Each structure stands twice: as structure tokens, then as C-alpha cells.
Amino acid sequence: MALVLNEEQTMLRDSARGLIGENAPVSHLRQLRDSRDAVGFSRDLWRTFAEMGFSGLLVPEEFGGSGLGCVEAGIIMEEIGRTLAPSPFLSTAVLAASALKRAGSAAQKSEHLGRIARGELVASLAVDEGVKHRPRHTALQATRSGNGFRLNGAKGFVVDGHVADLLIVAGRTAGAPGEAGGLTLFLVDPKSKGIAVERTVMVDAHNAARITFDNVDVTADGVLGEVDQGGTLLEGVLNVGRGAVASEMLGAAEEAFGRTVGYLKERKQFGKLIGEFQALQHRAAHLYCEIELTRATVLKALQLLDADVDTAAAAVAVAKAKAGTTGTLAVQEAVQMHGGMGMTDQFDIGFFMKRMRVCQELFGDSNFHADQLARLKRY
Structure with a gap:
């Protein structure tokens, strides 16, 4: 299977990018934090997610969802990663919907899946x-x-x-x-x-x-x-979540990289743009290659999850581990290349470093998944 998005998936990405970029930029997260918002995300935006069909991406059509797959969920998560938008999409539309779809009784599916698709239920x-x-x-x-x-x-x-x-x-x-x-x-x-x-x-x-x-x-x-017998079910649901978090980390890494490249083209030192310094060019080129490799591993894992969630564990472990190492490199380079202001709270780049650190731990860090892969391959 080609490691590229098809036409429908590209349209979904463009739609999500426009919606999330316009309604939930990094300043949205900053405002929620500074106001000590009791909910921690915008319920209005979550309702818009439902109206756009995002909250029901993994919900079967018979319950009001789109009946799509992990690749499409990963597309939304990648766009969430670009702006660090706080949203119950991961907890509810990905993890809960996957668990209920895979193992819910007829009554459980009927009671909960429709409400998830309509944005009426938050699950954890x-x-x-x-x-x-x-x-x-x-x-x-x-x-x-x-x-x-x-x-x-x-x-x-x-x-x-x-x-x-x-x-x-x-x-x-x-x-x-x-x-x-x-x-x-x-x-x-x-x-x-x-x-x-x-x-x-x-x-x-x-x-x-x-x-x-x-x-x-x-x-x-x-x-x-x-x-x-919930161990197998839990591992399958977690792998779907791990693929989604890897997608979010990819989006955050690419956004941090893009902001850094933009800064390299603007900041002058000793009368020259710092992007003209060969050492920084080498570091930026290396990071670009790592991000592209990560994109391939993440998309492959999502495709295999859609094909058979029970046999995709190794690919998911590779994707989550690679997203962790690449994401960490991306935010560290971003902070360093932005110099002193990269360390200040007034500058957005620090938010990406903090989010990446949390995503590393969420559902297993790079070391956890390297160990998972070793055990799966009987090393």
C-alpha cells in the first residue's frame, strides 16, 4: 500500500487544518491555561467537530458515524498536534469509540456510539x-x-x-x-x-x-x-491510541520545524541570516529527513491497524518509538535555534516541547516501545 494519502484523505486533512487552525491556534491553549478554565477545552469547538463528522470518524455508519479508519483519525490528530489544540478527540473519538466498536454489546453500542458521534458524550x-x-x-x-x-x-x-x-x-x-x-x-x-x-x-x-x-x-x-479476557482487547485499543498519539507528535514536530525554519530565514547575526550558517543548515536538513521517515512509519502503522488491529503491534511500536525520538529532537532543536527567547513562556515554541514530553509518556515512551518490539521479534 502506497505511503501517501488518497484524494478523500487529503480533503479531510485540508478541512481539519482549516477548522483547527482557525479556531484553536496555540493562543487558544494559552488562553485556556491562563484563565484556569474548568473544562480545559472548548465545548463549542467539540460540537463543531461533531458537526463536521470528526467525532464520529471511527463510529460505524449504523450509529451515525462515518465508519472510517485509523488513517483518517491520524489525520485529525496530526492537525491537532500542529496547534496543540486541547480536545477530547483522542479519549473519546479514538479510544472509547474503538473499544466500544470492537467489544461492545448491542445495547452498549446503541447507548454510547451514537452519542459519541453527535458530540454528546466524553469518555476516558x-x-x-x-x-x-x-x-x-x-x-x-x-x-x-x-x-x-x-x-x-x-x-x-x-x-x-x-x-x-x-x-x-x-x-x-x-x-x-x-x-x-x-x-x-x-x-x-x-x-x-x-x-x-x-x-x-x-x-x-x-x-x-x-x-x-x-x-x-x-x-x-x-x-x-x-x-x-480483556488483555487482548485493551492492547488493541491502546495500539489504536498509540498510533493516534504518534500522529499528534508528528504534527507537532513538523509545526515546530516549520516555525524554526522560518526563524532561520529572519534572524540575523553578524550581519548575516543565521540560516546561512552551514552548521544550522546541516541540523535542519537532518531533522527534515527524520520527520519524513517518521511520517512513513506512522502512516504505515495506521494502515496496518485498519487492515488488522491484532497484527499491527510491531508497526505501532516502531511508529510510537520513532515519533518520540523525532519529536524530542524537533522541539529541542526548535528551542535551541530560537535562542534565549525560545525558553520564555511568552514565546509559543516552549508549548511544543512540553506537549511532546507528555506525549512521549502517554501509552508508552520510546524505550517502552523499543522493548515491545524486541519482545515481539523474540530478540
Whole structure:
């Protein structure tokens, strides 16, 4: 399959670029941060996403969505990365929609997928419990109680968890932390008795939450997929999310690079444009090549996810690891080449560095995915 966008995908990219660029530039993120906005994103913009069909990209047509795939979701995420736009697109339109589409019962799909497509529901995936992404080490206990389960434990780094209308929670119904088996996914109402949500504003001015579960009762109807068999489902959903985050990192890296090249063409030193200095030209050329390589790895991973999500793990690991290293290089070079003002809060380039650092950790950093690839290839 060619590693280029087709005509329809190019049109989607142009549409998303215009909408997000006009309505959510970096100044939009800055305004939300400085005003200490309680939501952390624009609900008006999210409704516009729904009207444009973006929130329902992965939702089947029978539930009001577009029935498209990961490549199209990646296109939206790349444009989000260009402006650092805070949006529940990742948590809701990508992760939650993927989980419900893959494993939801007829009743669960009917109840939630249509609302996601219409922009009426914000959902969050609650997986991580420690300082690093290690889904197999899930320790939140889900013990049988009556006709359902009782949840006890805590989750952190829950993207958009502070405003979620629905939580998809990974719990352990069998085995011990570190084992691949024994995991189950649950659909949980965040307003249920025993749930405590603490908003955490991250260094990049985006939002996540810490969520504590204290004897939270979930009925059998809240089980997503099969009991004790949620590990495979969770890994597939996470891989879709990893591909999406890699796309966002690609967009942020390319925008940081473009801003840096523009500065090299304007800033003068010793009577010459600094872009004329060969050392900076070499560094810019190297970064350009790395971004193009990353673009190919990310698009390939998204294409393989659309073909068969269960066999795309290796390609996703390569894409997320490569996006992490390239994105880190891009923002570091951007800050350095902008000199002293690159370190100031008044200048936008620092926002890209902060967002890239958070995206590195989200769903596994470059080291995590290098290890994943090694294990998959039996190194």
C-alpha cells in the first residue's frame, strides 16, 4: 500500500487544518491555561467537530458515524498536534469509540456510539496506575459482588477524566499484576458512589485526572467484552491510541520545524541570516529527513491497524518509538535555534516541547516501545 494519502484523505486533512487552525491556534491553549478554565477545552469547538463528522470518524455508519479508519483519525490528530489544540478527540473519538466498536454489546453500542458521534458524550480510558505505562501491571481489583463486580483501586493519567461522562476502566478479575491474563474492561459511570476524581493540569496545560475507586459497584451489563479476557482487547485499543498519539507528535514536530525554519530565514547575526550558517543548515536538513521517515512509519502503522488491529503491534511500536525520538529532537532543536527567547513562556515554541514530553509518556515512551518490539521479534 502506497505511503501517501488518497484524494478523500487529503480533503479531510485540508478541512481539519482549516477548522483547527482557525479556531484553536496555540493562543487558544494559552488562553485556556491562563484563565484556569474548568473544562480545559472548548465545548463549542467539540460540537463543531461533531458537526463536521470528526467525532464520529471511527463510529460505524449504523450509529451515525462515518465508519472510517485509523488513517483518517491520524489525520485529525496530526492537525491537532500542529496547534496543540486541547480536545477530547483522542479519549473519546479514538479510544472509547474503538473499544466500544470492537467489544461492545448491542445495547452498549446503541447507548454510547451514537452519542459519541453527535458530540454528546466524553469518555476516558483509565489504565495506568504507576509512574510509567505498564498495562499488564494493572492492580485495580474487580471482585465479584452479586450479579456484577466491585472495584477497588486507583488510576492516574486518565486523559479528560475530570469531565468524562463515561469511564472505560481496566481491572484485574484474575491473576496477579504483571500477568497478561485476568484483565477485564468495565464501563463505569463516573458519578457512581465511591468514585473520587481529582483533576491534574499537566505541564503542557492539557488535562488528565487521578481517579480513586472505593467499593464501586458495576453490574454485569457494565462488562465490556469477556471477563478475564480483556488483555487482548485493551492492547488493541491502546495500539489504536498509540498510533493516534504518534500522529499528534508528528504534527507537532513538523509545526515546530516549520516555525524554526522560518526563524532561520529572519534572524540575523553578524550581519548575516543565521540560516546561512552551514552548521544550522546541516541540523535542519537532518531533522527534515527524520520527520519524513517518521511520517512513513506512522502512516504505515495506521494502515496496518485498519487492515488488522491484532497484527499491527510491531508497526505501532516502531511508529510510537520513532515519533518520540523525532519529536524530542524537533522541539529541542526548535528551542535551541530560537535562542534565549525560545525558553520564555511568552514565546509559543516552549508549548511544543512540553506537549511532546507528555506525549512521549502517554501509552508508552520510546524505550517502552523499543522493548515491545524486541519482545515481539523474540530478540
